[in-house]
Amino acid sequence: MKVNENYLKLEKNYLFIRIAEKIKEFQAQNPDKKIIRMGIGDVTQPLAPVVVEAMKKAADELAVKETFRGYEDSGAGYDFLRNAVSEYYKSFGADVPASDIRINDGAKSDCGNLVDIFDDSNIILITDPAYPVYVDSNLMNGRKIVYADSNEENGFCAMPSSDGYELDGKKVFPDIIYLCSPNNPTGAVYSKAQLAEWIAYAKAHDAVILFDAAYEAFIKDDNLPRSIYQLEGAKEVAIEMCSLSKTAGFTGVRCGYTVVPSELKTIASDGTEVSLAQLWNRREGSKFNGVSYPVQRAAEAVFTPEGQKQVRESILYYQENARVIAETLTELKIPFTGGINSPYIWFKCPFGLDSWSFFDKMLHEIAVVGTPGAGFGKNGVNWFRLTAFGDKDATREAMQRLKDWVK
Amino acid sequence: MKVNENYLKLEKNYLFIRIAEKIKEFQAQNPDKKIIRMGIGDVTQPLAPVVVEAMKKAADELAVKETFRGYEDSGAGYDFLRNAVSEYYKSFGADVPASDIRINDGAKSDCGNLVDIFDDSNIILITDPAYPVYVDSNLMNGRKIVYADSNEENGFCAMPSSDGYELDGKKVFPDIIYLCSPNNPTGAVYSKAQLAEWIAYAKAHDAVILFDAAYEAFIKDDNLPRSIYQLEGAKEVAIEMCSLSKTAGFTGVRCGYTVVPSELKTIASDGTEVSLAQLWNRREGSKFNGVSYPVQRAAEAVFTPEGQKQVRESILYYQENARVIAETLTELKIPFTGGINSPYIWFKCPFGLDSWSFFDKMLHEIAVVGTPGAGFGKNGVNWFRLTAFGDKDATREAMQRLKDWVK
Numbered sequence: 001m002k003v004n005e006n007y008l009k010l011e012k013n014y015l016f017i018r019i020a021e022k023i024k025e026f027q028a029q030n031p032d033k034k035i036i037r038m039g040i041g042d043v044t045q046p047l048a049p050v051v052v053e054a055m056k057k058a059a060d061e062l063a064v065k066e067t068f069r070g071y072e073d074s075g076a077g078y079d080f081l082r083n084a085v086s087e088y089y090k091s092f093g094a095d096v097p098a099s100d101i102r103i104n105d106g107a108k109s110d111c112g113n114l115v116d117i118f119d120d121s122n123i124i125l126i127t128d129p130a131y132p133v134y135v136d137s138n139l140m141n142g143r144k145i146v147y148a149d150s151n152e153e154n155g156f157c158a159m160p161s162s163d164g165y166e167l168d169g170k171k172v173f174p175d176i177i178y179l180c181s182p183n184n185p186t187g188a189v190y191s192k193a194q195l196a197e198w199i200a201y202a203k204a205h206d207a208v209i210l211f212d213a214a215y216e217a218f219i220k221d222d223n224l225p226r227s228i229y230q231l232e233g234a235k236e237v238a239i240e241m242c243s244l245s246k247t248a249g250f251t252g253v254r255c256g257y258t259v260v261p262s263e264l265k266t267i268a269s270d271g272t273e274v275s276l277a278q279l280w281n282r283r284e285g286s287k288f289n290g291v292s293y294p295v296q297r298a299a300e301a302v303f304t305p306e307g308q309k310q311v312r313e314s315i316l317y318y319q320e321n322a323r324v325i326a327e328t329l330t331e332l333k334i335p336f337t338g339g340i341n342s343p344y345i346w347f348k349c350p351f352g353l354d355s356w357s358f359f360d361k362m363l364h365e366i367a368v369v370g371t372p373g374a375g376f377g378k379n380g381v382n383w384f385r386l387t388a389f390g391d392k393d394a395t396r397e398a399m400q401r402l403k404d405w406v407k
Numbered sequence: 408m409k410v411n412e413n414y415l416k417l418e419k420n421y422l423f424i425r426i427a428e429k430i431k432e433f434q435a436q437n438p439d440k441k442i443i444r445m446g447i448g449d450v451t452q453p454l455a456p457v458v459v460e461a462m463k464k465a466a467d468e469l470a471v472k473e474t475f476r477g478y479e480d481s482g483a484g485y486d487f488l489r490n491a492v493s494e495y496y497k498s499f500g501a502d503v504p505a506s507d508i509r510i511n512d513g514a515k516s517d518c519g520n521l522v523d524i525f526d527d528s529n530i531i532l533i534t535d536p537a538y539p540v541y542v543d544s545n546l547m548n549g550r551k552i553v554y555a556d557s558n559e560e561n562g563f564c565a566m567p568s569s570d571g572y573e574l575d576g577k578k579v580f581p582d583i584i585y586l587c588s589p590n591n592p593t594g595a596v597y598s599k600a601q602l603a604e605w606i607a608y609a610k611a612h613d614a615v616i617l618f619d620a621a622y623e624a625f626i627k628d629d630n631l632p633r634s635i636y637q638l639e640g641a642k643e644v645a646i647e648m649c650s651l652s653k654t655a656g657f658t659g660v661r662c663g664y665t666v667v668p669s670e671l672k673t674i675a676s677d678g679t680e681v682s683l684a685q686l687w688n689r690r691e692g693s694k695f696n697g698v699s700y701p702v703q704r705a706a707e708a709v710f711t712p713e714g715q716k717q718v719r720e721s722i723l724y725y726q727e728n729a730r731v732i733a734e735t736l737t738e739l740k741i742p743f744t745g746g747i748n749s750p751y752i753w754f755k756c757p758f759g760l761d762s763w764s765f766f767d768k769m770l771h772e773i774a775v776v777g778t779p780g781a782g783f784g785k786n787g788v789n790w791f792r793l794t795a796f797g798d799k800d801a802t803r804e805a806m807q808r809l810k811d812w813v814k
Contacts, residue, residue: 001525001526001529001582001583001613001614001615001673002525002526002528002529002582002673002676003524003525003526003673003675003681003683003686004523004524004525004526004527004686005526005675005676007524007686007689007690008675008679008681010689012689014689014692014693017480017481017692020480040478042477042478043477044472044475044477045472045475046469046470046471046472046475047466047469047470047475049470052466052467052469052470055462055463055466055701056462056463056466056467059454059459059462059463059466059701059705060459060463062453062454062459062659062660063453063454063456063459064453065451065452065453068451068452068453068454068656068659069659070449070450070451070656070658070659071447071449071658071659072659073424073427074424105512105661105696105698105699106696108694108695108696109694109695109696111694112693112694112695113520113694116411116547117410117411117414118408118409118410118411119408119409119410119411119412120411121409122408122409132693133693133694136693137693137694140523140690140693175408175409176408206408207408208408249475249477251477251478251696252469252475252476252477252478252479252699252700253469253699253700253701254512254696254697254698254699266408266409266410268410268412268415269409269412272415274410274415276410279410279411279414282414282417282419282421283414283547285421285424286421286519286539286540286543286544286547287515287516287518287519287520287540287544288515288516288519289512289513289515289516289658289661290661291512291661292512292659292660292661292699292702293659293660294462294466294660294701294702295699295701295702298466
């Protein structure tokens with residue numbers, strides 16, 4: 001048999017696995033050092049009590065024949081959860097019907113698998129820096145990628161180029177556009193006007209936007225969009241992916257959702273109209289069997305009034321961490337983005353170092369771990385990502401170590 | 408953008424969604440009729456008590472900061488569960504190290520996604536009839552499929568053809584071979600000698616076997632293999648997929664596992680040796696974030712001595728249903744396979760009908776639902792699948808209705 005040789009061209013290790021290995025090696029050599037991890041974007045606050053209760057109640061239902069549930073009919077998610085997500089969207093002004101929503105086991109799966117419904121000849125646009133999954137999941141199918149630079153000059157908010165993008169010596173326009181706002185890794189957030197510009201660009205070039213809204217719950221400023229569907233015309237051009245990982249601490253529980261609006265259509269080569277939602281449902285119908293029932297009940301509890309109140313406490317906790325980090329960087333006069341409407345803080349590496357050298361130096365000298373910007377693309381080579389998802393005291397201590405070291 | 412037009416060539420509806428629609432329509436027209444469902448292979452017995460307790464305990468851990476868990480480091484499954492699965496394999500004589508096992512959210516996902524690591528030029532062999540996911544997940548990538556006939560003559564156990572298979576007017580040998588034993592839909596089980604023949608064939612033609620062992624727990628006969636790794640040389644040619652769906656009633660809880668042995672290697676076009684496990688880990692590292700922690704704890708409980716005792720009770724319950732169905736068919740002199748070492752019974756449609764006509768007739772005349780064999784391939788057009796996963800009384804009643812009707 002022949003393997004898919006596109007895989008052989010990928011970086012051998014997924015970014016966070018490489019970091020985990022470096023930490024393991026350092027800890028083995030320095031067993032007494034207390035490492036503070038601000039690298040991987042993983043939460044640390046426990047699940048909300050209502051969420052735990054809902055999961056346990058659902059587990060109990062499965063213990064009794066009368067209330068036992070097996071396969072979901074469609075695998076798209078139970079109505080109780082799809083309706084709850086639809087209502088949640090309404091709460092900040094986005095009209096997303098339950099029928100357009102599919103429940104998944106976390107945004108990463110859908111983000112990786114959505115590419116399956118598109119032809120391999122499509123040209124992909126990814127803002128740089130970006131979440132590595134966007135790049136890898138397209139390189140795995142041998143697709144061509146162009147990059148839109150997010151950098152200090154544009155406040156790490158790449159905007160579309162009316163001239164197109166350079167690819168193999170030619171100017172091209174993208175077919176599939178990845179956007180993430182609040183951005184991972186930079187923490188930058190698109191304004192409504194900026195998103196409107198991307199939507200118009202996608203329409204003009206018959207492109208589809210894959211919008212990653214995983215960090216929407218961290219937006220404090222009511223003028224900033226939490227969903228692309230708050231913008232006029234988005235349903236004709238955009239798929240949105242979201243997750244409970246960061247909103248409700250579900251990184252270990254695994255639940256998210258993807259919206260493929262019924263309005264999103266294109267024309268096949270034989271001239272027939274094709275619904276992207278139908279293709280995606282067909283893909284998932286053959287390759288996915290739905291999310292664990294107790295997990296769906298736990299997710300439902302997140303969207304109850306009590307659930308929203310409880311998860312809000314964790315978000316406030318992380319936002320306070322972000323504030324502390326931002327304050328420290330300001331004090332140290334280190335340029336940064338993010339940290340206000342986002343759990344990520346993206347700063348310029350001190351000492352004029354590149355990001356991997358800074359990673360190693362920071363790990364070895366003050367035992368604090370972050371994520372090298374180079375792992376997210378070429379515009380990150382001198383930048384570094386910290387997350388606000390840590391423990392409050394550990395975050396304060398890390399910032400104290402940083403101050404004593406950099407000052 | 409261009410969509411993946413391979414999707415437009417697929418059957419519009421996944422088999423079981425089509426059946427669900429037919430049932431819904433009939434029930435709406437006949438609200439008083441009590442339909443007995445023996446179509447979809449879904450379990451009906453509740454979860455084992457130890458499984459429910461383990462899930463609830465894990466949920467409680469996530470409610471407390473000190474025991475909270477977020478992302479799994481690798482996403483391949485926690486060691487506690489991978490070790491438990493490895494021990495389970497040992498219990499019936501298969502040596503599968505924990506490091507070769509990846510935990511997943513049910514066999515369907517991996518079964519569908521595994522094709523990603525292979526080149527689209529590979530020729531696929533699927534025994535016919537077969538689980539539709541094998542066919543669909545390859546047609547989605549535009550792959551060429553050849554079929555090995557499972558039929559009445561060979562006891563529904565297709566064996567390899569030393570002459571190769573006809574494809575576009577030429578004789579070809581397959582690169583990727585799907586085998587399922589105990590078989591879905593026929594209930595037929597390969598002997599060790601038969602599997603050894605497939606392994607030798609795969610070796611001779613540099614092919615890989617994707618072995619679906621989802622129903623292994625139903626094998627009563629100790630001489631029949633429950634894992635392909637009970638056979639000499641299997642690790643160099645075979646990937647095995649298994650699931651807790653049928654073994655432990657996890658159809659709604661979602662957990663399974665896939666084994667890609669470290670011995671399974673091939674040579675890339677540049678002459679370098681490639682480990683399939685490494686490719687698969689790379690794929691999953693970018694597109695999957697692991698299984699819900701409480702689900703993994705629930706799965707771990709299945710493999711404890713008490714868990715095995717409790718899930719065995721459900722299996723015995725379903726095996727008794729299978730016995731009742733087989734006894735009825737024998738009495739009615741209807742030819743069938745399965746039902747002894749398998750939860751499926753595959754029988755020839757009475758009245759000389761094709762399988763969809765028989766489906767409609769049986770639904771309308773005695774309100775019993777099964778699965779038309781045509782949904783699994785051309786060798787199923789006159790055959791029909793019943794499952795033993797139903798309620799004991801309902802199964803007995805369905806068999807009484809069948810007797811009164813066919814006699």
